[in-house]
Amino acid sequence: MSKVTLSQVLSQRRTVRNYSDASIPLDVVKRLIWAGQGITGSDGKRTAPSAHAIHPLRLYFLVNRVVGLEKGLYEVDLSDHGLKQLSGADLYPALTKAAIGNPQCIMDAACIIVICADLLTPIQAFADQKPFGSRGVRYVYLEAGAAAQNLQLQAVAEGLGSVWVGGFDDETTANVLGLRGPLAPIIQLCVGYPASTE
Numbered sequence: 001m002s003k004v005t006l007s008q009v010l011s012q013r014r015t016v017r018n019y020s021d022a023s024i025p026l027d028v029v030k031r032l033i034w035a036g037q038g039i040t041g042s043d044g045k046r047t048a049p050s051a052h053a054i055h056p057l058r059l060y061f062l063v064n065r066v067v068g069l070e071k072g073l074y075e076v077d078l079s080d081h082g083l084k085q086l087s088g089a090d091l092y093p094a095l096t097k098a099a100i101g102n103p104q105c106i107m108d109a110a111c112i113i114v115i116c117a118d119l120l121t122p123i124q125a126f127a128d129q130k131p132f133g134s135r136g137v138r139y140v141y142l143e144a145g146a147a148a149q150n151l152q153l154q155a156v157a158e159g160l161g162s163v164w165v166g167g168f169d170d171e172t173t174a175n176v177l178g179l180r181g182p183l184a185p186i187i188q189l190c191v192g193y194p195a196s197t198e
């Protein structure tokens with residue numbers, strides 16, 4: 001892969017919703033995950049900042065076309081960027097149905113990274129700061145935005161296209177992913193090699 005500068009990647013960044021049928025190599029997927037939430041310090045600090053270093057984000061990963069990975073739902077283990085398979089079911093149709101307007105980009109994506117978050121811990125950590133109760137939620141959204149931007153920029157550097165999908169029914173999406181406890185889906189990134197028409 002030829003080296004590109006951050007300025008070049010930023011200039012090229014665009015939303016891409018149409019993908020080819022090509023599969024994504026596993027090492028490319030691992031670099032994407034690393035860009036989003038890679039641990040870069042012995043103190044557990046990551047590629048994206050986190051208020052009070054709480055690090056409430058969790059990554060879920062849906063595979064459609066990734067070389068060497070079965071289709072299904074995976075949870076990302078950030079300690080080693082490993083992927084633990086949670087389900088072999090094809091959740092793409094259910095995820096599409098849970099999104100506003102049933103977007104085709106979800107069905108067509110080679111993989112989807114869903115940034116989820118533990119909302120409760122930051123809410124409690126910042127409960128004594130105005131605006132009481134919502135500061136923690138605000139921080140989670142900011143942190144998810146930073147992670148999503150990292151992911152999209154890394155996708156550009158890898159020759160991939162991606163789209164942020166924020167328009168979805170939270171509860172239905174959480175059920176599709178089998179999220180438990182205080183975990184909530186915040187933003188999805190559909191990823192694939194761009195179709196030649198885009």
Ligand SMILES: Cc1cc2nc3c(=O)[nH]c(=O)nc-3n(C[C@H](O)[C@H](O)[C@H](O)COP(=O)(O)O)c2cc1C
Nearest residue numbers: 013014015016017103105163164165166167168187
């Ligand atoms: C918070 C957020 C949510 C978004 N949600 C969706 C979405 O649900 N569906 C979609 O097709 N695009 C979505 N987008 C992508 C925007 O439509 C896109 O960024 C915008 O059209 C600008 O185009 P650009 O990214 O190429 O600059 C979202 C973008 C952001 C920042």
